[in-house]
Amino acid sequence: MSHAIDPYRISEEPFYQPQADEIELYEAAYAERLPVMIKGPTGCGKSRFVEYMAWRLGRPLITVACNEDMTASDLVGRYLLDAGGTRWLDGPLTTAARIGAICYLDEIVEARQDTTVVIHPLTDHRRQLPLDKKGELVHAHPDFQLVISYNPGYQSLMKDLKQSTKQRFAGMDFDYAPPPVEAGILVRETGIDEETAMKLVKIGATARNLKGHGLDEGISTRLLVYAAQLIKRGIKPNAACRMALVRPITDDMDIRITLDHAIDVVFGQA
Amino acid sequence: MQPTPPAPSSSLKPQTSSLVDLYRPQLTCNFGQLEDVFPDCIAEAVALLSPQGVKDYLDGASLICRIGRGFEPVLIYLEEMPQVASQLGEGTLELVSRTVWRLSRGTNGKAIPHFLQTIAEAARRLGSEESLERYVDLMMGLANRTSTSIHGNQNATFPSPGLPLFLDQVPFLLSQLSLEGLKNWVEYGIHNYNGHPERQKDYFGLQSADSRAILQRERRGTLFMDRERQLDLYMKALWETKTQYVPYSEGWDELRKPVPYYDHLGIRVPDVYDDIRAPLSNSPPDSGGKGKRLPAGEILVSGIDRYRALLAHIAAHRRWSEPLIADNFSPFQRVAIETFEDSRVEWLAMAQYPGLRRIWLALHPRPGEEDCDPERESCIRHRLAMFSRALLDPNHGYRNADLLEFAAKFHELMQSKDNSTKAVAGLAVSYIARTRRQADLSPNVYFTDTLIDYRDDNRHLWRYIEEGDEEERFDEERKLPPEEKETDRLPPRHYPEWDYQTKTYRPDWVSLYESLHPAGDPMRIDALLSKHEQLTKRLKQVMDLLKPQHFVRVRYQEEGSELDLDVALRSLIDLRAGSQPDPRINMSHRNDGRDIAVMLLLDLSQSLREIPEGCTQTLLELSQEAVALMAWAVDQLGDEFAIAGFSSNSRHEVRYQHIKGYSERWDDRVKARLAAMEAGYSTRMGAALRHAAHYLKTRKADKKLLLVLTDGEPSDIDASDPRLLIHDAHKAVQELDQQGIYTYCINLDPNADDYVKEIFGHQYTVIDRVERLPEKLPRLFMSLTR
Numbered sequence A: 001m002s003h004a005i006d007p008y009r010i011s012e013e014p015f016y017q018p019q020a021d022e023i024e025l026y027e028a029a030y031a032e033r034l035p036v037m038i039k040g041p042t043g044c045g046k047s048r049f050v051e052y053m054a055w056r057l058g059r060p061l062i063t064v065a066c067n068e069d070m071t072a073s074d075l076v077g078r079y080l081l082d083a084g085g086t087r088w089l090d091g092p093l094t095t096a097a098r099i100g101a102i103c104y105l106d107e108i109v110e111a112r113q114d115t116t117v118v119i120h121p122l123t124d125h126r127r128q129l130p131l132d133k134k135g136e137l138v139h140a141h142p143d144f145q146l147v148i149s150y151n152p153g154y155q156s157l158m159k160d161l162k163q164s165t166k167q168r169f170a171g172m173d174f175d176y177a178p179p180p181v182e183a184g185i186l187v188r189e190t191g192i193d194e195e196t197a198m199k200l201v202k203i204g205a206t207a208r209n210l211k212g213h214g215l216d217e218g219i220s221t222r223l224l225v226y227a228a229q230l231i232k233r234g235i236k237p238n239a240a241c242r243m244a245l246v247r248p249i250t251d252d253m254d255i256r257i258t259l260d261h262a263i264d265v266v267f268g269q270a
Numbered sequence B: 001m002q003p004t005p006p007a008p009s010s011s012l013k014p015q016t017s018s019l020v021d022l023y024r025p026q027l028t029c030n031f032g033q034l035e036d037v038f039p040d041c042i043a044e045a046v047a048l049l050s051p052q053g054v055k056d057y058l059d060g061a062s063l064i065c066r067i068g069r070g071f072e073p074v075l076i077y078l079e080e081m082p083q084v085a086s087q088l089g090e091g092t093l094e095l096v097s098r099t100v101w102r103l104s105r106g107t108n109g110k111a112i113p114h115f116l117q118t119i120a121e122a123a124r125r126l127g128s129e130e131s132l133e134r135y136v137d138l139m140m141g142l143a144n145r146t147s148t149s150i151h152g153n154q155n156a157t158f159p160s161p162g163l164p165l166f167l168d169q170v171p172f173l174l175s176q177l178s179l180e181g182l183k184n185w186v187e188y189g190i191h192n193y194n195g196h197p198e199r200q201k202d203y204f205g206l207q208s209a210d211s212r213a214i215l216q217r218e219r220r221g222t223l224f225m226d227r228e229r230q231l232d233l234y235m236k237a238l239w240e241t242k243t244q245y246v247p248y249s250e251g252w253d254e255l256r257k258p259v260p261y262y263d264h265l266g267i268r269v270p271d272v273y274d275d276i277r278a279p280l281s282n283s284p285p286d287s288g289g290k291g292k293r294l295p296a297g298e299i300l301v302s303g304i305d306r307y308r309a310l311l312a313h314i315a316a317h318r319r320w321s322e323p324l325i326a327d328n329f330s331p332f333q334r335v336a337i338e339t340f341e342d343s344r345v346e347w348l349a350m351a352q353y354p355g356l357r358r359i360w361l362a363l364h365p366r367p368g369e370e371d372c373d374p375e376r377e378s379c380i381r382h383r384l385a386m387f388s389r390a391l392l393d394p395n396h397g398y399r400n401a402d403l404l405e406f407a408a409k410f411h412e413l414m415q416s417k418d419n420s421t422k423a424v425a426g427l428a429v430s431y432i433a434r435t436r437r438q439a440d441l442s443p444n445v446y447f448t449d450t451l452i453d454y455r456d457d458n459r460h461l462w463r464y465i466e467e468g469d470e471e472e473r474f475d476e477e478r479k480l481p482p483e484e485k486e487t488d489r490l491p492p493r494h495y496p497e498w499d500y501q502t503k504t505y506r507p508d509w510v511s512l513y514e515s516l517h518p519a520g521d522p523m524r525i526d527a528l529l530s531k532h533e534q535l536t537k538r539l540k541q542v543m544d545l546l547k548p549q550h551f552v553r554v555r556y557q558e559e560g561s562e563l564d565l566d567v568a569l570r571s572l573i574d575l576r577a578g579s580q581p582d583p584r585i586n587m588s589h590r591n592d593g594r595d596i597a598v599m600l601l602l603d604l605s606q607s608l609r610e611i612p613e614g615c616t617q618t619l620l621e622l623s624q625e626a627v628a629l630m631a632w633a634v635d636q637l638g639d640e641f642a643i644a645g646f647s648s649n650s651r652h653e654v655r656y657q658h659i660k661g662y663s664e665r666w667d668d669r670v671k672a673r674l675a676a677m678e679a680g681y682s683t684r685m686g687a688a689l690r691h692a693a694h695y696l697k698t699r700k701a702d703k704k705l706l707l708v709l710t711d712g713e714p715s716d717i718d719a720s721d722p723r724l725l726i727h728d729a730h731k732a733v734q735e736l737d738q739q740g741i742y743t744y745c746i747n748l749d750p751n752a753d754d755y756v757k758e759i760f761g762h763q764y765t766v767i768d769r770v771e772r773l774p775e776k777l778p779r780l781f782m783s784l785t786r
C-alpha cells in the first residue's frame, strides 16, 4: 500500500506573522515529536500557523475539520464494498501516521469523545495506531506529529476535552495579535493601506471590549480580513464594516447600534 | 459521602423578633394588620437604611398612620419606601410622608393611595431625589390649582377632579415623557380645563383627543432611561469604562441652568435630549463657507449622539485630565485653562475616533467674530468660545491674530511629547495674559453663543488647598450582622492557601466550618417561582430539548448492534447494479443519558445586600430568585445537584453552608433553607472552592460542573494584599481542573473583567443587567450543559 505524499505538501510559503516566540516553541516540540494543542479564539491564526509550520519543517500537512457526526472510522479508515468484495481505505489519521505528516485536527472539541480517544495510543510513547477491523498495528512514521486546536471560548461543559486527552499534549495559547501587528496582517493579506488597517483594528478592539457583556466572541482577525477585502474592492468602509464585522456577530440591537456608531466615529463619516 | 449536617440552628428567628422588639415601639400606629407585615418591612429597612433613615422611615409611617385614611397608605409606604430611599436617597422618606400629610390636610385626601402607588415607579424612572421632588411639586401644583371651587368659591371645598386619574396614568406618562414634557402636558390640561370637571377628567385620564395630541407633541427627544443600556455598551466598547448615571431635568427655570458633571457618585446627565434639527430657512447662511445647507428640519445631531458626545467628552477627561491646584490661578486663568483642557482632551479623543469631530462640531456654538464689543462688555467668554471653536473647526474663518497664533501653538503642543494638562494650562495662562482687556472685569458679560452644553463643568479639574482637604469620605456605616452562636458546628476542616509570592502553599492555613443553613418559609420560594411563571414556561420548552431521550436509535453505522434492513437492501441493490454501496448498513442504540453532577456555590458575603443601580431588589433577593429557578430547572432535568453558600471572617473562619445535598430532593426543606438565605462577612473563595470540590469529586457522574455565583472579587479582613486571594482562587480552579471538575463563574460585578479572567480564565460570564439574573442563570446552565 503506497501513499502519495505530494498532495499534502505545502509548496509555497504561507504568510504567517509571528506574535512572540511561538515558532521556536513549536519547533522544539516538533523536534521531540510532542503532540501539540493550540488554544485560541476563532479566526486568530491557529490554522494559518500550523500550515506555516508544516511548510517550514518541510512536512506534509493533513487537516481534518472535526464535527459532531464524525466517527472513529472517519479518522482511522474503513472497508469499502466493491464489486470484487471489500477493500480497506485508510482514514486521514492513518495516512498521516504512515507517511510521516503533521496531522491537524481542527476544532477537536466538536468531535464526540468516543471518537477522540482513538488518538490516545498515537500520543504517548507507543506512537501506534491499532486498526482493529483490519487487524493491523500501524507504527507511526518517525516524522509524524499530531496537532489539535480548539477554542476555549466555547463555553460548554459538554464540549470540554477530557482530562485524559488534554494531558497528552503540550499546549500553546493564541490570541488576537496586538493592534499594530494585527494591522500589519491586514496589510499583508489584502494590500489595504496601513491607516485603514489600523482603523479596522480599532473597531475590532471595541467589539472585543464587549465580550462577556452580550457578545460571546469579539470580531476575529478573519472578519477584519474580510472587511479589508471588501474595502479593497471599492466598497465604502462604513458599509463594508457593517457587513463584514457587525452583522455576522450579533443580533442584539443595542450592540449593533453601538458597533455601528463605533464604525462611524472611527472612519469619521456618517 | 454527605456528612450528616447538624440540626438547623435557629439563629434567624430571634434576630427578626429582636428587630421587632426594638423598632415596633417607635411606630405609633394601631392597625391590627400592621403586625403581620412589620417584621419583613423593618428587616428590609434596617438592611438598606442608615440608623437615621430607619428613624425617618418610622416617623414617616407614624405620620401617615395619623391621617385617618385607613391602613392602605401606611402599608404602601412601609413596603415601598426602603427601596426608594436606598436608591434615591433618604431625603425621600420625609418628602413622601410630608406630601401625604399635605394632601390629607386639603380636599384631595382620596388621591393619597393613588399618589403612593406611583412612588416606586416614579423613583425608578426619575432616578434621582431631586427629580422625584420635582415630580411631587408638579403633582401638588396640579392638586392645588384644580381643586378650587368650580363655582368661584375660593375655599377649595371640592377636590381636584383630574388628580386621581392623572396619578393612575403617571407610570405610563413617565415612560413616554421627560419630566419637562410631563410638566408641559400637565400645564396644558390645567390651563384649558380648569373650569370643566368632566373635560378635565378626560384630559388627565388620557381619554380626550387633545390630551393624546399634546402627549405626542411632548414626546420628542431621547429619554435617557430608554437608552441606558446602549450608553453602557458605548462606554464599555469605546472607552473601556463603566459608570453610574444620575439623570436630572432641565425643564425648570432656575438661576443657573443645570449642566452635566461627574463626581464619585457618577455622571449627571439630562434626562432627555431632543434631536437637533437644521434651522428653518431665513437663518443666516453658513459662515464657514463650504456649507451645503441641509434641508430645514433635517436631523443634524440625534438625541443619542448628544448623549454620546457628552459621555465621550467626560470619558476623555477621565482618561487624560490631571487635576490642578486651583489656588495657584486667578479666576480668569481658571476659565481659560478649562477651555484649553476641554479642547485638549477632545483632540486626544479625536485622534482615536475622528468621527467625533462631526458630532462635537455640530453641537458647538459658532460665535461671530465681531459679536462682542470689547470696549463695553466683558468678552472673556466670547474669546474663549471662539478659540475653542477654532480648534475644532478647520474652517472657522476667524482672523484675529492672537487667536490664530495660539491655535497654531496649541496644535504644535499637542503634537509634541509633553502635551499634558499642565502644559496646556501654561498656554492658557499666556493666552489670557496676551488678550487681556480692560472691560474683561466689567459685570456686563457677553454670553450669547458661548455655552458649550455637551461639556461638563470641569469641577474634577481642581483641587483646593485652602479649604482643608477636599477628600471625599467614604465612611459608610457598616451594618454588622448580629452575632451568631458558635454552637451546632462540625469540627473545622483545614485547607491550604496558595502564596503567589513564594509560590508555595501555606499548609492547613484556612479553617472551614460547614453547617446546615438555617431554615425559613418555603412558601416564599414557591411564590417567587410563580412570579416567574411565564419564564418557567419558556424554560420548559428549552429543557424538553435537553432532556435525555434515553434510548436513541443511531442509523447509518458501519458497526452496530443490528442490521438496518432498509439501508442494507439499498446497499445490496447498489452493489448488484455495480455502483459503490453505502457500507453503513447497521444501526445501534445509544444511551443518551445526561450524566452530570452540578454544584452551585453561592457567595453570601456582605455586598450581596446592596441594591444594584437600576434594580428594585437586593442582589441577595435576585440571587434567591435565580437559584430557585435554576434549582427547579435542574430538578426537572434530573441532573445531580447540590447547593452551598459561603462567606468568611478571616482565615480562621470560612463558613460553608449546606443548602441542598445531592441526595436531597428539591422539596420544602431545601426551599426553606434557600428562603432564609442571608448575607454577611467577606469572600475567601479558594477554600470554599476546594471544599465544594471535595464533594463533587466523589460523584460518579461523567461530567462535573462547579458553578460559582459571586458579586465581587475575593477579599477578607485579614488579607491586606488583594492579589493573594485572587491568586489562591485561581490556583484552586486549576486544582479542580486537574480533578476533572469544570469551574464556571457567574459574576454580578460589572467591573469584574480584570480579576474574574485571572481566576477563571475563559470560564465566566459577567451579568451586566443584574435584574435579569433570574432569567439568565438557568439559561446559562442549560447552554453550558447542552
Ligand SMILES: Nc1ncnc2c1ncn2[C@@H]1O[C@H](COP(=O)(O)OP(=O)(O)OP(=O)(O)O)[C@@H](O)[C@H]1O
Pocket: A015, A016, A017, A018, A019, A040, A041, A042, A043, A044, A045, A046, A047, A048, A049, A106, A151, A177, A185, A189, A221, A222, A225
Ligand atoms: N498571525 C497571522 N499571520 C497571518 N495571517 C493571520 C494571522 N492571524 C490571523 N491571520 C488571518 O486570519 C485568518 C483566519 O486565521 P485562521 O484561519 O488561522 O484562524 P483560526 O484561529 O484557525 O480560526 P478557527 O478557530 O475559526 O478555525 C487567516 O486566513 C489570515 O488571513
Ligand SMILES: [Mg+2]
Pocket: A043, A046, A047, A048, A106
Ligand atoms: Mg481554523
